Amino acid sequence: MQPLLTAEDVTYSFGPTHALDSASLRVYAGEVLALMGPSGSGKSTLLHCLAGILTPDSGQVTFDGRDITAMSDTARSALRRTDFGFVFQFGQLVPELSCLENVALPLRLAGVGRREAQRRSAEWLERLEVADVAGKRPGQASGGQGQRVAVARALVTRPRVIFADEPTGALDSLNGERVMQLFIAAARDTGAAVVLVTHEARVAAYSDREAVVRDGRVREQEYAR
Amino acid sequence: MSVGYAILGLLENGPRHGYDLKRSYDERFGHGRALHYGQVYSTLARLLKNGLVEVESEPGEGPDRKRYAITTAGVTDMEGWLGTPEKPEPYLQSTLYTKVVLALLTGRDAADVLDGQRTEHLRLMRELTRRKTDGDLADQLICDHALFHLEADLRWLELTAARLDQLAARVR
Numbered sequence: 001m002q003p004l005l006t007a008e009d010v011t012y013s014f015g016p017t018h019a020l021d022s023a024s025l026r027v028y029a030g031e032v033l034a035l036m037g038p039s040g041s042g043k044s045t046l047l048h049c050l051a052g053i054l055t056p057d058s059g060q061v062t063f064d065g066r067d068i069t070a071m072s073d074t075a076r077s078a079l080r081r082t083d084f085g086f087v088f089q090f091g092q093l094v095p096e097l098s099c100l101e102n103v104a105l106p107l108r109l110a111g112v113g114r115r116e117a118q119r120r121s122a123e124w125l126e127r128l129e130v131a132d133v134a135g136k137r138p139g140q141a142s143g144g145q146g147q148r149v150a151v152a153r154a155l156v157t158r159p160r161v162i163f164a165d166e167p168t169g170a171l172d173s174l175n176g177e178r179v180m181q182l183f184i185a186a187a188r189d190t191g192a193a194v195v196l197v198t199h200e201a202r203v204a205a206y207s208d209r210e211a212v213v214r215d216g217r218v219r220e221q222e223y224a225r
Numbered sequence: 226m227s228v229g230y231a232i233l234g235l236l237e238n239g240p241r242h243g244y245d246l247k248r249s250y251d252e253r254f255g256h257g258r259a260l261h262y263g264q265v266y267s268t269l270a271r272l273l274k275n276g277l278v279e280v281e282s283e284p285g286e287g288p289d290r291k292r293y294a295i296t297t298a299g300v301t302d303m304e305g306w307l308g309t310p311e312k313p314e315p316y317l318q319s320t321l322y323t324k325v326v327l328a329l330l331t332g333r334d335a336a337d338v339l340d341g342q343r344t345e346h347l348r349l350m351r352e353l354t355r356r357k358t359d360g361d362l363a364d365q366l367i368c369d370h371a372l373f374h375l376e377a378d379l380r381w382l383e384l385t386a387a388r389l390d391q392l393a394a395r396v397r
């Protein structure tokens with residue numbers, strides 16, 4: 001089986017700090033991969049390199065056989081919009097827009113008409129059990145509701161990979177569990193692969209496989225499915 | 226788990242047959258490990274001998290004609306058990322810790338021991354998480370109990386991995 005997304009000997013430094021030191025990783029289509037490891041080990045940096053947000057100092061990142069490190073910024077942004085979805089620790093929703101408009105935003109950017117975008121977004125909010133906050137601003141929703149809206153926004157364009165960095169890091173364990181259950185079930189339904197950064201084993205337990213980052217290097221569990 | 230107390234407790238709401246007790250026990254407390262009939266009847270025999278249950282026989286033949294009822298002494302015993310906290314597990318005789326120290330002592334790779342264990346723990350946690358996701362409230366609670374314990378082990382594995390160099394210096 002060919003991996004969908006790979007990092008090959010990726011190195012990245014923030015000034016004198018070597019955040020990634022020859023890190024390699026494979027992500028297969030449709031799998032849920034947990035990226036674990038201690039704080040400061042390079043998990044978020046690796047995620048950002050895989051998602052084309054950061055450009056590695058050396059090494060390669062490929063998506064669907066294409067070297068994304070060699071792409072133009074425009075091509076890379078387009079790829080992020082169409083094929084990738086993102087969920088961060090704190091929803092990072094646009095505070096001025098309603099929750100529904102937040103979910104609809106990536107569709108609108110992709111050229112989907114307003115009504116169609118809102119219809120699909122409403123479906124996703126329903127699916128994530130937060131239809132009731134559709135008309136509210138993110139500031140008026142609870143942390144758990146906000147994360148579900150963020151998950152809906154990540155899924156609405158049906159991306160092939162969803163990058164999630166501590167998606168439940170700011171939630172209590174009961175809320176975190178519910179978000180994970182809904183998130184992973186929905187991702188599996190759409191066939192999206194999920195790269196899930198977490199240092200919580202209970203969250204990682206929703207994955208199919210784990211990779212551990214230590215001191216900027218990755219130890220990847222072999223695929224066993 | 227104390228099968229005896231579980232059976233006593235199930236009898237508190239009214240007398241029951243042995244097979245009925247087994248079914249109720251399996252449903253509530255079995256969690257993938259059902260009781261054998263032999264266990265049910267040997268437990269009932271012990272409770273009988275200690276005067277905690279008594280037999281109400283029904284007309285007819287065979288062991289299934291017997292209905293068991295809890296006695297006053299049984300109710301008192303049950304109350305005492307519920308009122309006594311369980312001794313917390315001290316977790317001081319850790320095989321994992323022993324393995325790590327022995328790996329260091331003999332010049333083997335202790336990080337491999339820790340990593341292998343993490344993979345194994347996560348494998349079980351995934352299985353329990355799936356069971357929990359598909360299950361009812363009882364499954365969720367029992368799986369969560371197991372998951373929290375496994376998570377604690379994993380946190381220890383992580384912490385130990387981070388302190389391996391320090392530990393190696395002390396062990397040698």
Ligand SMILES: Nc1ncnc2c1ncn2[C@@H]1O[C@H](COP(=O)(O)OP(=O)(O)OP(=O)(O)O)[C@@H](O)[C@H]1O
Nearest residue numbers: 014017018019038039040041042043044045046199
């Ligand atoms: N913007 C930045 N500027 C300078 N150094 C950074 C920056 N971002 C990360 N680093 C450093 O790079 C290293 C890796 O950081 P990274 O954020 O990838 O870790 P992490 O594994 O995600 O940690 P955490 O679990 O705490 O989120 C750390 O030493 C960190 O201090």
Ligand SMILES: [Mg+2]
Nearest residue numbers: 043044045165
């Ligand atoms: Mg991080």
